Amino acid sequence: MGSSWRWHLSRTMRLAMRWCRGPQRGGGCGGNRPWISGRCFEVFVCLVILLTTSVVVIIYLFVLPTILSTYPLYMIVWHLCYGHWLLVMVVFHYYKATTTAAGSPPKEKTQIPAVSICKKCITPKPPRTHHCSICNQCVLKMDHHCPWLNNCVGHFNHRYFLSFCLYTTLGCVYCSISSKDMFLDAYNTIERYYQTPPPTEPYVESTAHKSIIFLWVLTSSVSVALGALSLWHMILISRGETSVERHINHKETRRLRDIGKVFKNPYHHGTMNNWKLLLGVEKRSHWFTRVLLPSSHPPNGDGILWEFSFSRRDPMAI
Numbered sequence: 001m002g003s004s005w006r007w008h009l010s011r012t013m014r015l016a017m018r019w020c021r022g023p024q025r026g027g028g029c030g031g032n033r034p035w036i037s038g039r040c041f042e043v044f045v046c047l048v049i050l051l052t053t054s055v056v057v058i059i060y061l062f063v064l065p066t067i068l069s070t071y072p073l074y075m076i077v078w079h080l081c082y083g084h085w086l087l088v089m090v091v092f093h094y095y096k097a098t099t100t101a102a103g104s105p106p107k108e109k110t111q112i113p114a115v116s117i118c119k120k121c122i123t124p125k126p127p128r129t130h131h132c133s134i135c136n137q138c139v140l141k142m143d144h145h146c147p148w149l150n151n152c153v154g155h156f157n158h159r160y161f162l163s164f165c166l167y168t169t170l171g172c173v174y175c176s177i178s179s180k181d182m183f184l185d186a187y188n189t190i191e192r193y194y195q196t197p198p199p200t201e202p203y204v205e206s207t208a209h210k211s212i213i214f215l216w217v218l219t220s221s222v223s224v225a226l227g228a229l230s231l232w233h234m235i236l237i238s239r240g241e242t243s244v245e246r247h248i249n250h251k252e253t254r255r256l257r258d259i260g261k262v263f264k265n266p267y268h269h270g271t272m273n274n275w276k277l278l279l280g281v282e283k284r285s286h287w288f289t290r291v292l293l294p295s296s297h298p299p300n301g302d303g304i305l306w307e308f309s310f311s312r313r314d315p316m317a318i
C-alpha cells in the first residue's frame with residue numbers, strides 16, 4: 001500500500017513534467033529548452049492576453065458608452081483617437097516582442113569578434129552576448145529572459161520590449177484616469193450594498209460596477225509596477241547598459257575603484273545617442289514614423305560587431 005501511493009505520486013509528477021515541457025522544439029543548440037520555459041511560461045503569455053482583452057472589453061462595454069453620452073465632442077474625438085492609438089501600439093509591440101527572436105551568434109561563422117567561448121554552447125561569444133539558461137542558447141546583447149513574453153530580450157527585440165512596457169504603462173494610466181469617477185461611483189454603490197437592507201440593483205448594473213472596480217484596480221496596479229520597471233529600463237538605456245551588464249559594470253566599477261582607476265562603459269555613446277541607437281532614429285522624421293507609429297525596422301548593426309565609445313585600452317565591460 002505504501003509503495004502504491006508513491007508510484008501514483010511519481011506517475012503524476014512525471015505526467016505534470018511532460019505537460020509542462022510541452023512539444024519538444026527541434027533545431028540545434030537551444031532547440032530543446034528546459035521544461036520551465038515550455039507551457040509554464042506560456043501561462044504568463046495567456047495571462048497577459050486574457051487581462052488585456054478583459055480591460056479592452058470592459059472599456060468598450062462600460063466606459064466608452066459613458067464617454068460618448070456625457071462628454072463634449074472634442075473630448076470624445078480625443079478619447080477615441082488616443083485610446084485606439086495606445087491599443088494598436090500595445091498589441092503591435094507585444095506581438096513583435098514575443099515573436100521576434102532576440103538573436104544568437106552564428107554557429108557556422110568562426111571569424112567573429114569573440115571575447116570568450118560559451119562553455120555550454122561551445123561556440124565563440126561576441127561582445128555583449130550572454131548565455132540564457134532558460135532558452136539554453138547564447139543571446140546577442142542579452143538583457144534578460146522575460147516570462148511575460150516567453151522570450152529572451154536581446155539585440156533584435158529590445159526596442160519592441162521597451163515600447164511594449166512604455167505603451168502599456170501609458171495605456172493603464174489612461175484607463176485608470178478615464179475610469180476614476182466611474183470607479184468611485186461603483187465603489188460607493190457596492191459599499192451601500194452591504195448595508196441592511198441592501199438596495200435592489202439590476203444585474204447589468206451590478207456587473208458593470210464590479211467590472212469597473214476590476215478595471216480600475218488592475219490598471220492602477222499595473223501602472224505602478226510596469227511604470228517602475230519601464231523607468232528602470234529607461235535609466236539602463238540612457239547609460240548604454242543592459243540588465244546583465246548593469247551587474248558586471250557595477251562589479252567592475254568597484255574593482256577598478258579599489259586600484260585607483262575609473263571604469264568607463266564602452267557602449268555608452270551619450271544619453272541621446274543611446275536612445276537613437278536603440279529606437280533606430282536616423283533622421284528627425286523617424287521620431288514620428290519609427291517611435292510613435294508601429295514600425296518593424298531592424299535594429300542598428302548585427303549584434304556581433306559593436307562600436308566602442310573610446311579606445312580598447314580602457315577597461316571594458318565584457
Ligand SMILES: [Zn+2]
Nearest residue numbers: 118121131138
Ligand atoms: Zn551559450
Ligand SMILES: [Zn+2]
Nearest residue numbers: 132135145152
Ligand atoms: Zn532566454
